[in-house]
Amino acid sequence: MQGETGVVVIGAGMGGLAAAAGLAAQGIKVTVVEAGDVPGGKARGVPTPSGLADTGPTVLTMRHVLDAIFAECGTRTEDELTLIPLPRLARHFWPDGATLDLFTDLDANIAAIEAAFGAKEAAAFRRFDRITRGMWEAFSGSVIAAPKPDLGRIVAATLARPKLWGALRPGLTMQELLRSQFSDPRLVQLFGRYATYVGGRPAATPAVLSLIWQAEVQGVWAIAEGMHGVAAALARAAERKGVQFHYNSRAKRIVRKEGRVVAVEIENGTSIPCAACVFNGDPGALRDGLLGDAARASMEDTRRPEPSLSAWVWAFGAKPVGVELAHHNVFFSADPELEFGPIGVGRMPEEPTLYVCAQDREMASPPPEIERFEIIMNGPAGHQPFPQEESQCRARTFPTLAAMGLSFEPEPEPPGLTTPALLSRRFPGSQGAIYGGSPEGVLATFQRPLARTGLKGLYLAGGGTHPGAGVPMALTSGRHAAKALAADRISAAK
Template sequence: MTIIGAGIGGLAAAALLASRGCEVTVIEKASGPGGKARQLIVDGAAVDAGPTVFTMRDVFEALFAECGAELTDFVTVRRAEVIARHAWDAEQQLDFHADPEASEAAIGEFAGAEAARGYRAFRHEAARIHRILDQSMMRGSKISWPLPLMWRIGLWRVADLIAIRPYESMWKVLGEHFADQRLRQLFARYSTYCGSSPFETPATLMLVAHVEATGVWLIEGGMSALAAALVRLAQMHGARFRFGTAAALIEADQGRASGVILQTGERIAADAVIANADPEALASGGFGPLAAMAVSSHGVRKRSLSAMVWLAHARTEGVALQRHNVFFSPDYPREFADIRAGMPPVDPSVYICAQDRDAAEPISPGTRERLQIIVNAPANGDTHTYTEEEKAQCTLAMRRSLERCGLQLETGFPHTLLTPNAFESFLPSTGGAIYGRASHGWAASFLRQGTRTRIPGLYCAGGSTHPGAGVPMAALSGRLAMQAVLQDLASMRRSHPVAMAGGMSMRSASADATV
């Protein structure tokens, strides 16, 4: 079988399928693995340019174990004692800790005893939502709302269905827990983990806060080291990788995916094809007319956020950085109103991953360190070209936000700025939407592209598909693709294939296809 794309989802599928004796070929247009989990060179330093927060370690421990290995034999992983440092200005700072009770104490000191009690109630509610949806949805195949979900969690557990709060916005429900608007803003930021606005995201997504509270981990070498480890794991079981090789066309025989045509014209036959790409690339015809019929486009209005991302090698002064840092805007509603209007925020919140912090050796004062600096932006990279003047304005706005919070970057710091245009080039047909479909509205999580498509033998994986955005979710999508492939191939061997006119198959009532 053939996998298009060596992102985390494709790599997980490759390792799992190869470990089960399947012949696997992975085609990747880039020169190395990882997809979004990549590094770029800035001022001679390799800076992580993709995801930086590693959670749900058990997903990868289970994956490696199924392949007869241990995660820690391939990468060095240690727990982050400080999950994140937050700042609103030079005087207002709050750290979250690996120990939830330490976080609760810090909140009490920061905002008072009532705020600490609100955090305790919020933490319990987020944990309950996660408990309800972890196995039934996040780790299971895509389902519809509400009856199929009720069937999975138990038809008698109507209270659980209500408890996930799909019809209320995250911002509204956070107001029930936190009178202090700083804390409401802090927990609202978890909606941006899936590229969405807290004013439009259902409160269900509060479960992301629980996931992070259960453990944030640091990988030596960054997320690209995890991608390289998955390649080695897959190769141990015979998987083949062809980097610097682009797929041009997915082809079919008698209505079933049968192989991939490369841009060189070479054909690779396959009894199954997994597309580890944004479904919008398929829907737009990027892999040919057959793949375009296999999935549906979610449209421009439902795109997730994009970003302005500075990959920097810079000296800093002022507030001490942790690995993960958030510097908040004084007007959160205005920030997302700017994005809805099609422009980067005038006064943005800023996330910084200081990639050399919490390392084995501390940073010497006055030395440059590797920074990934992120400001949310609209996914308009296919309709708007960011000028040098606009880039300079965004850089100035970012620096003003940091300086308000007590952090200074050196003048003229070495950096590469990635705009929505760069992300559109990297993720074609998305406008630069980094997280696929936005999680806006009660039904959004049920409308993501599922593992199966309308074309038998063609499957989807990656952070833009079910179960959602993020490194562990992408790995879970690869596991779901593996399970679907093996299930369908086993079914084929027990039955006789039937040719159908028109080169398309009929969709079964149980097909996990795009809505």
């Protein structure tokens, strides 16, 4: 690999930013080309009277991953961003009037669940927490942190924890596990919600992904600058290490010569020579030939997964009226089947559960009169707009919240709505999915593409690759790509 030629990173999403920063920290020349006008990918902000409101991921967990990237760049997270630890993970509301706050503290959670649902359910939660803690200990190192799921370590970790065997039975879904633990369907609904964090439905997502609860209970941070601000901070840190960013520059083709990557062509006609390329986009774009025949051939040995869930996302500024909100809030439907049943057949949910991020709540200062909000309604992936999409989505969002005691003055206008079809156009090859490939199915975790591809010099990063969806996972994928590329570079130089 020619050391002086450098590396091109296609896409300035979280995975691409992590890869660029990690490579530059090793003294490698890096150029990032990004189709949009700012870094962040799906972590975008939209203008409101109180500043940019997030319209992408909002939950930051596993902060150590972000800390490690900034440390590689010679700085600290706290010098780049204002992160506020949230002792309250989320506030949950049900149509029957029940509410529940969950916290980072185990005893506080037990007390809250006992007060809301009784001692029996509190005991069930204690068991569930113990099971998922065991899952986390068994799989975080061998799957999430590893560049490739290590089946040997997984088997060894599982055999060492016989109390987990029942919860790890092949084919067991998250919903089945939860129903075996909790008697109250509202708690099954609540903890089943973690399937949607990686783009799955509780009744089809493997039970082992209940470990997501442990990623959250170990710490959630609010970000004064917003999640889009995390991307901006990573880009600044990378620039200080010498990374060059070219925005409004869409990659057209990855060029191969003599069996390896030699350049990346941009739509404006520019060709950037390189010794390697990190593609931070949906792997489906490569499979569809959107980056040329060489890139498409590199994916021939990989399976195209079913797409994960998508969503309709409102981002806006307004004055909230009614119930007291936390930073993260979930308003549950009365019947999960009326949400996930329609989604499973490609329709908009009839009775959705709605996530509301009150971006200015539980921060260092009181919220402004006009606060920033993001509301997410899960839905199926898809290329085409749904019939009467905006009006149907509005009818399922704001009257539902109003019936549970929350309204906004004013309600947002249509430009504040991001749809699955818009996501499909904005992120080619994604089919509108937010979380890459679906996590549903026993082998889904093991079928994600890894950092290395079948084309020498082409590497992958992002939520569509191992270890999967979510900000810390996408960042981790970028670190995997940087390490694989650097290792291959050293090997080629010998």
